Amino acid sequence: MEILVLLKQTFDTEAKVTVKDGRILDDDATLVINPYDEYAVEEGLKLREAGGGTVTVVSVGGDRVEEALRRALAMGADEAALIEAPAGADEFTTASLLAAWARGKQFDIVLAGNVSVDTGAGQTALRFAEAMNLPHAAAALKLEVAGNKATVHRDAEGDTEVVEVPLPALITAQQGLNEPRYPSVPGIMKAKRKSIARVGAAELGVDAPARTEVTSVFQAQQNRRNTIIKGSPAEQAKQLTELLRGEAKVI
Amino acid sequence: MARNVLVLAEIRNGALRPVSFECIAAGRTVAEGGTVTAALIGEGAGFADDLIHRGADKVVTVTGDGLESYTPDGWVGALQSVCLELKPDVVFLGHTGIGRDLAPRFAMRNTAGMVSDVTDLKLEGDQILFTRPVYAGKAFVTQIVKQGLIVATIRPNNLAALPVDSVRSGNVSEMAAPALDLRTVIKEIVRNTAGGVDLTSAKIVVSGGRGVKSAEGFKPLRELAVVLGAAVGASRAAADAGYCDYAMQVGQTGKTVTPDLYIACGISGAIQHLAGMSASKVIVAINKDPEAPIFKVADYGIVGDLFEVVPLLTQEFKTLLGR
Numbered sequence A: 001m002e003i004l005v006l007l008k009q010t011f012d013t014e015a016k017v018t019v020k021d022g023r024i025l026d027d028d029a030t031l032v033i034n035p036y037d038e039y040a041v042e043e044g045l046k047l048r049e050a051g052g053g054t055v056t057v058v059s060v061g062g063d064r065v066e067e068a069l070r071r072a073l074a075m076g077a078d079e080a081a082l083i084e085a086p087a088g089a090d091e092f093t094t095a096s097l098l099a100a101w102a103r104g105k106q107f108d109i110v111l112a113g114n115v116s117v118d119t120g121a122g123q124t125a126l127r128f129a130e131a132m133n134l135p136h137a138a139a140a141l142k143l144e145v146a147g148n149k150a151t152v153h154r155d156a157e158g159d160t161e162v163v164e165v166p167l168p169a170l171i172t173a174q175q176g177l178n179e180p181r182y183p184s185v186p187g188i189m190k191a192k193r194k195s196i197a198r199v200g201a202a203e204l205g206v207d208a209p210a211r212t213e214v215t216s217v218f219q220a221q222q223n224r225r226n227t228i229i230k231g232s233p234a235e236q237a238k239q240l241t242e243l244l245r246g247e248a249k250v251i
Numbered sequence B: 001m002a003r004n005v006l007v008l009a010e011i012r013n014g015a016l017r018p019v020s021f022e023c024i025a026a027g028r029t030v031a032e033g034g035t036v037t038a039a040l041i042g043e044g045a046g047f048a049d050d051l052i053h054r055g056a057d058k059v060v061t062v063t064g065d066g067l068e069s070y071t072p073d074g075w076v077g078a079l080q081s082v083c084l085e086l087k088p089d090v091v092f093l094g095h096t097g098i099g100r101d102l103a104p105r106f107a108m109r110n111t112a113g114m115v116s117d118v119t120d121l122k123l124e125g126d127q128i129l130f131t132r133p134v135y136a137g138k139a140f141v142t143q144i145v146k147q148g149l150i151v152a153t154i155r156p157n158n159l160a161a162l163p164v165d166s167v168r169s170g171n172v173s174e175m176a177a178p179a180l181d182l183r184t185v186i187k188e189i190v191r192n193t194a195g196g197v198d199l200t201s202a203k204i205v206v207s208g209g210r211g212v213k214s215a216e217g218f219k220p221l222r223e224l225a226v227v228l229g230a231a232v233g234a235s236r237a238a239a240d241a242g243y244c245d246y247a248m249q250v251g252q253t254g255k256t257v258t259p260d261l262y263i264a265c266g267i268s269g270a271i272q273h274l275a276g277m278s279a280s281k282v283i284v285a286i287n288k289d290p291e292a293p294i295f296k297v298a299d300y301g302i303v304g305d306l307f308e309v310v311p312l313l314t315q316e317f318k319t320l321l322g323r
C-alpha cells in the first residue's frame, strides 16, 4: 500500500508566543511535527506494518522543516520530500503545491492532521483532497482499511460518525486515533542516512498566488482580573455570586 | 461596495443553529446594499421565515438524493450549485463540524481564499477585515481575502445576531441539486450528546476536569448548570477517564466555546484546554491547587475543593435568582 502523509512543522504548543513588530517571534522557538500530523504519521506506519508498502512524508516549508521530516523518517517513514514555500503562501498556495507534486504519483491513501496547532485553520488537507479529486473523511478516531475501502470512525462535534470511503482517499487524524511512537535509536541512525528530496516551487509549474493576506498580528488581550477570592467556602461562594452580578455583570 | 452574500444555514436537533443567524448578521454588515441569501440543504423549508426574520433577504432550499444528511460530496456539490446560480461575492458558514468539513473543499473548488474560525469582522475601505485566533488563542491576526470569492467560517457565539423582525418578508425558492456521486457514505451515527443546552452557543458553561474524579462527580456541576441555565462542558482528561462523553469536551480537539461566563471546576488549564475557552468573556476557576495555570487566565479564582464550593455556589445562585 502506498501511503502519503502531509506534514507541517509547527511551534511546540507549550511555547510562549511573543508578538513583536507585527510578527510572531519564532526564531528561537522549538519546532515540532504538528501533533495531529504526528498521529497521521503513526497511522501510516501502522498501515504499512499491517499490509506492506511505503510511507512517504511531504511538507511545504523552509529549511528548518527538514528537522520535522527527519523525525518522521526516524519514526519509520520510508521517504521524504520538502517543497519550498513561496513567500506569503496561504492554504490555497500550499495545497496547490502539494497537489502538483502528488499528481501522477500513485497513492492508495493520504493521511494528514485534522488541524495545525499554529494557524488552526484546518484547510490545507481538505483543499488538497479537492484538488486531487479524492474523497475524504476528516477527524478520524479509528481507521480500518479492507480491500479498496476504508472505514473511518470520525468525530463530528462529539458524536461519532462511521463512514465508508473508497480508496484512494484522504483521511485526517483527530486526537485519539493512536499514540505516536518515539523514534528508536536505530531509527534515528537510519534516518540520518536518508536523503530528503528538495523540490523548488517553480519546478512544479504552479501558479497559485495566495488568495489571502495577514494584515496584522497582535497578542491576545489578557485583561483578566485575576482576583482570588478568600474566606471560608461559604464566604467564597457568596462573594463570587455577588462579583459575577455586581462587577462582571454576567448573571 | 455592494456585495451579494450567501450563508449556509444549518439545522441541528430540529432547530436552526444560532450561528446561522450570526452569519446572516455578518452578511448584513458586509452586504452594503447587496443581497443576503440563506441556503438550506436537504431539509428545513419550514425554517425559511425564521431566517428572513433574522435578516436574510432570500432563502433557497436545495433538495436532492442523499442530501438529507451531511456528506462532503453531496453538500459541497449542493452549495456549488447555489453558488453557480447566485454568483455570490461572499460565502459565510458556521465554524461547526459541517462548516469546517465543507468550506475548505468548497473554497478550493472555486480557487477561492478562505478565512477560518472568524471571531470578528469589520469593513475597512473596500476590504472585509477578518479577525481570527492563532496559536491556540495566544495571539490574533487580521486577515483579508485579496481577490475573488471570499469564503469564511464564523466561530459560534462571537458575532451578535440581529433581533427577530417578524414583519420582514423575503423570497423563498427551491432548487434541485444535480445527481452526485456520494463517495463518502455514512453508515452509522453514534450520538454521544446528552441533549440539554448546546455547548457552543451557551451563554454560561460549567466545566469539569479530572478533579471531578468520577461520573458521579459531575452531579453537583449539573445542578449548578440547571440553576444557571448553563451547558456542561469537560476537559479531555475527564472524557478520557470516562467521567463524561467526548461530546462535552472543550478545547483544541473538542469544542470551542465563547460564553459570557465559563466556570472551570477541577481543570488545571492546559494550553489545549485554553484553546477552546480562553476567549470567554469572564472566566471563573475553582481548583485545589493555588499554582494551577487556570488561575492565570481567570477573572475570579477560588482555591478550594470543588465538592465543597460548587454546591454552596448553587445555593447562592438559587437565592440570588429566586430559582
Ligand SMILES: Cc1cc2nc3c(=O)[nH]c(=O)nc-3n(C[C@H](O)[C@H](O)[C@H](O)COP(=O)(O)OP(=O)(O)OC[C@H]3O[C@@H](n4cnc5c(N)ncnc54)[C@H](O)[C@@H]3O)c2cc1C
Binding pocket: A035, A036, A175, B208, B209, B210, B211, B212, B234, B235, B236, B237, B238, B249, B250, B251, B252, B253, B254, B255, B265, B266, B267, B268, B269, B270, B271, B272, B273, B276, B286, B287, B288, B289, B292, B304, B305, B306, B307
Ligand atoms: C494534541 C492534543 C490535543 C488535546 N486536546 C485537548 C482538548 O481539546 N481539551 C482538553 O481539555 N485537553 C486536551 N488535551 C489534553 C491536555 O493537555 C490536558 O491533559 C487536559 O486538558 C488536562 O485535563 P484536566 O485539567 O481535567 O486534568 P489535570 O491536568 O489532571 O488537572 C486536574 C485539576 O483538578 C484539580 N483538582 C483535583 N481535585 C480537585 C478538587 N476536589 N477540587 C478542586 N480541584 C481539584 C487539580 O488541582 C488539577 O489542577 C490535548 C492534548 C494533546 C496532546
